[in-house]
Amino acid sequence: MRVTDVEAEFTGSGEARRAAFTRLIDPQLDPAFRLASFILxxxxxxxxxxxxxxxxxxxxxxxxRDPARFAAWFTRIVVNGCRDRIRARGRQPLTLxxxxxxxxxxxxxxxxxxxxxxxxxxxxxxxxxxxxxxYLADLPVAEIAERTHTRSGTVRSRLHYAxxxxxxxxxxxxxxxxxxxx
Amino acid sequence: VSHDWFDDExxxxxxxxxxRDAPDRLRDHVLEVTQQPARRPSGFPAEWRLAAGAxxxxxxxxxxxxxxxxxxxxxxxxxxxxSPSTSASVSIASPTASATTPSVMPSPxxxxxxxxxxxxxxLGFAAQGWGGATGTLVGGALLVNVSTNTCTIxxxxxxxxxxxxxxxxxxxxxxxxxxxxxxxxxxxxQVAMVDFVWQNFCGxxxxxxxxxxxxxxGGAGTFSGPLHGPNGADVHARCDNAAAxxxxxxxxxxxxxxxxxxxxxxxxxxxxxxxxxAWDFGLGSAVASLVIINLGQRAQGFDCQxxxxxxVELHDGxxxxxTAAQAPLGASTTIALPAGQAAVASxxxxxxxxxxxxxxxxxxxxxxxxxxxxxxxxxIPVPGCGVPQSSAGPTLAFMAPLAVPNTPTPSGPAPGE
Numbered sequence: 301m302r303v304t305d306v307e308a309e310f311t312g313s314g315e316a317r318r319a320a321f322t323r324l325i326d327p328q329l330d331p332a333f334r335l336a337s338f339i340l341x342x343x344x345x346x347x348x349x350x351x352x353x354x355x356x357x358x359x360x361x362x363x364x365r366d367p368a369r370f371a372a373w374f375t376r377i378v379v380n381g382c383r384d385r386i387r388a389r390g391r392q393p394l395t396l397x398x399x400x401x402x403x404x405x406x407x408x409x410x411x412x413x414x415x416x417x418x419x420x421x422x423x424x425x426x427x428x429x430x431x432x433x434x435y436l437a438d439l440p441v442a443e444i445a446e447r448t449h450t451r452s453g454t455v456r457s458r459l460h461y462a463x464x465x466x467x468x469x470x471x472x473x474x475x476x477x478x479x480x481x482x
Numbered sequence: 483v484s485h486d487w488f489d490d491e492x493x494x495x496x497x498x499x500x501x502r503d504a505p506d507r508l509r510d511h512v513l514e515v516t517q518q519p520a521r522r523p524s525g526f527p528a529e530w531r532l533a534a535g536a537x538x539x540x541x542x543x544x545x546x547x548x549x550x551x552x553x554x555x556x557x558x559x560x561x562x563x564x565s566p567s568t569s570a571s572v573s574i575a576s577p578t579a580s581a582t583t584p585s586v587m588p589s590p591x592x593x594x595x596x597x598x599x600x601x602x603x604x605l606g607f608a609a610q611g612w613g614g615a616t617g618t619l620v621g622g623a624l625l626v627n628v629s630t631n632t633c634t635i636x637x638x639x640x641x642x643x644x645x646x647x648x649x650x651x652x653x654x655x656x657x658x659x660x661x662x663x664x665x666x667x668x669x670x671x672q673v674a675m676v677d678f679v680w681q682n683f684c685g686x687x688x689x690x691x692x693x694x695x696x697x698x699x700g701g702a703g704t705f706s707g708p709l710h711g712p713n714g715a716d717v718h719a720r721c722d723n724a725a726a727x728x729x730x731x732x733x734x735x736x737x738x739x740x741x742x743x744x745x746x747x748x749x750x751x752x753x754x755x756x757x758x759x760a761w762d763f764g765l766g767s768a769v770a771s772l773v774i775i776n777l778g779q780r781a782q783g784f785d786c787q788x789x790x791x792x793x794v795e796l797h798d799g800x801x802x803x804x805t806a807a808q809a810p811l812g813a814s815t816t817i818a819l820p821a822g823q824a825a826v827a828s829x830x831x832x833x834x835x836x837x838x839x840x841x842x843x844x845x846x847x848x849x850x851x852x853x854x855x856x857x858x859x860x861x862i863p864v865p866g867c868g869v870p871q872s873s874a875g876p877t878l879a880f881m882a883p884l885a886v887p888n889t890p891t892p893s894g895p896a897p898g899e
Contacts, residue, residue, distance in 0.1 A: 318516045321516055322512075322513065322516060326509070329504045329508060329509060329512065330502070330503050330504050333501075333503075333504035333505075333508060334501070334502070334504075338496065338499060338500050342648030344644060344648050344650065344695075345648055345706065347505065347507075347508050347511075348695065348704045348705075350508060350512075351511045351512060351515065351701070352602045352703060352704055354511075354512040354515050355601065355702070355703055356601065356602055356603055358516055359601040359602075359603075380860075380861055383842070384857060384858065384859070387855060387857055387858075388707050388708070408494075408498060409498075413494075416491070416492070417499055420496070431496065432496070435492055435493045435497075436497060448841075449841050449842065450799065450840070450842075451838065451840070454799065463492075466492065467488060470488065470491075
């Protein structure tokens, strides 16, 4: 479907508008759910966050000037919603992994990888957002900046510090335990 | 370990940490969302928004200095009333209004015709536990209108309880649809409440703070947040039937929270929750509601005394203090904030003439030595430099002091003064 068709439908009847919105949002639901799951550390909360983001997007559809930017616009709404949820939690810890109902694959989940995963669970919300957008959504720094309403320099800095923390944990896990001196 | 190898390893772990596909029910819920009427293009007509914005940009700084009208003659800025959501007009309080009359003045609940359903970002959510006896626990959930418009909610919601790991430990029934008789119009700052009853819990005692998740009927929104009040491993419903699931019953639809119970002392940070609503832009300025809720139990809690203009700090994304709104000298009035109700103020933010700040911006209310983080329902925007350009730096100001909807009378000087 061409963008111009979507634009025509946005200004059309309620049914046409609804159909256009559904076509635009459907391919975004899986990536949005993955993103929210990782940021929030909970599939249940991720479902809520994506549903709320969809409601917000539907209510604010008239503020989307360029339907070609729907994916970026919707991702931004999802990320903002996740941030608000984390803020509302107060001091409650974030937990990973989030594959609550998926049988884990023991061949993949080595001790080092589990330690890395735990370290991701300890990242701050802002660091986890940039890690998710970079490694899960495969976005370059400039697009992460756009979707988080931040400057590129800030994104680079957050990625740098997040990776440094993860790397330190990972390296420590690989290092053999120190022998006690007799 | 090389950088590229670690990068690949990280990518693999991140991707394996989450489920690949969203559950089908999420698609169903999103379809339900589109059955809600889409909101009108904006909270205010465009020409009115611009007029209000310009007024804010010009008057905001002087309004702070004027201490809600302690200086000079009236600087009231009246605006054409947009219909039907006129109750949340933004104007500068006149000297005679002083700190007693909020400019964001909710009108009595009008007829429902013409009000849009509340969007999720129009509503702040909080949940309280637990009262009751004989093994059945009664909690309360509230939704407060944090927007600057009157909007409607209705029906009987469903409530689930989740443990600290995000797992559902007690499930509510289906949310019941909206009928005309159960639809409520919420003016800005008004609170709608429902009770919920937790029954038959036979699992292991939950550790940590529980989360309540409230779902409105018809896909109108899902809200979740920590359960405030008595909570944790020692407080859970009695096990009556190990073969039956634990349930949460919502006995009836929302009601408007009202009434008062005088006699309480100063509000403390641990009994309050603060929200800011969506920001309306004008010329170089932005305006939003600040809403503060007293989480005390409705029937048992006392009113607490809240300053009408506590210090509100604005921080940038790195946590640095940018600016603060605070009561001018002499404005030490307080209001009585009843348990289960909210006070609403109007905040103006203007004159950002320097380099772009680190985002996101955030607000904190300062009460004595305590701080209350403000939950922003929408990102706080960076306003322009304003007309005329200001050299005073970014300014956050109370455009209207805190007031409880429909009970705007202050209770006198702050305790201890």
